[in-house]
Amino acid sequence: MCGDIMLKISDIVGYPIVCNDQKKFRGEVKDAVLDLKNCTLTGLIIDYGSLIHHTRVIPFNSIYKINRNNIMVRFKKNILEIKNMDLNKYFIKKNEKILGCEVIEDNGKLLGFIQDIIFEEKSGNILGLVLTNGMIDDIFNGIQILPINNSIIFEKEKIVILRDTKNDILKNIGGLKKLLELEH
Incomplete structure (x- = not known):
């Protein structure tokens, strides 16, 4: 594990999301989705929009890069509707919970x-x-x-x-x- 970068979830809450294929802002991190059974971060919950806010989720394996001031997703299509992630499973929980x-x-x-x-x-x-x-x-x-x-x-x-x-x-x-x- 030498050389691996460790982060706290609180470090990335508020980070803007940028899609690599469009080079534009797509929202900001509001929370994380955790799989406690497998001890992994499975996704990030993001919020975007000025007047009407939309909540979406980015599966962790769709994250291209975590920079010091933003998170890059390779393609816009990797930002999914939150209903596509089952947050009611016993071991899948939002960080806030x-x-x-x-x-x-x-x-x-x-x-x-x-x-x-x-x-x-x-x-x-x-x-x-x-x-x-x-x-x-x-x-x-x-x-x-x-x-x-x-x-x-x-x-x-x-x-x-x-x-x-x-x-x-x-x-x-x-x-x-x-x-x-x-x-x-």
């Missing part, structure tokens, strides 16, 4: 809430979940990142991890505690 979900250990202990999702730019593979315990805790202690592995169970309203997986969580990324060297 996952944000704020509880992450708990299998013994019921709360570890945090999902704040963001990290994915690999080229493949769309979900690499990790950014966890929060609230803004004050994040400022003081920093955020936590839960790498995706086989010990994660996606349930309807929460995510359960096996106790052993707790050791895989990357803790205290940023935060005043680390900055002020209060942590040993």
Whole structure:
């Protein structure tokens, strides 16, 4: 995985969509569609239009390139009506439905809430979940990142991890505690 670019979904929300075959603006990213069973980003939900807004979806495999300030789709025909994507499947969810979900250990202990999702730019593979315990805790202690592995169970309203997986969580990324060297 060396050299792969990792992005957070929050990084690309608001990015304009440009069709390579027309070189013109086609909307902006509003949300992402995730396949939790296969741990992949399956598409981007976009919105376009000035007076009348249209919601469409771009399958992830139709994305040509993610640049620093836009997302390129090779052909306009790759932008589909959202009704063509089944968002009612159990494991297919909009990112907005996952944000704020509880992450708990299998013994019921709360570890945090999902704040963001990290994915690999080229493949769309979900690499990790950014966890929060609230803004004050994040400022003081920093955020936590839960790498995706086989010990994660996606349930309807929460995510359960096996106790052993707790050791895989990357803790205290940023935060005043680390900055002020209060942590040993």
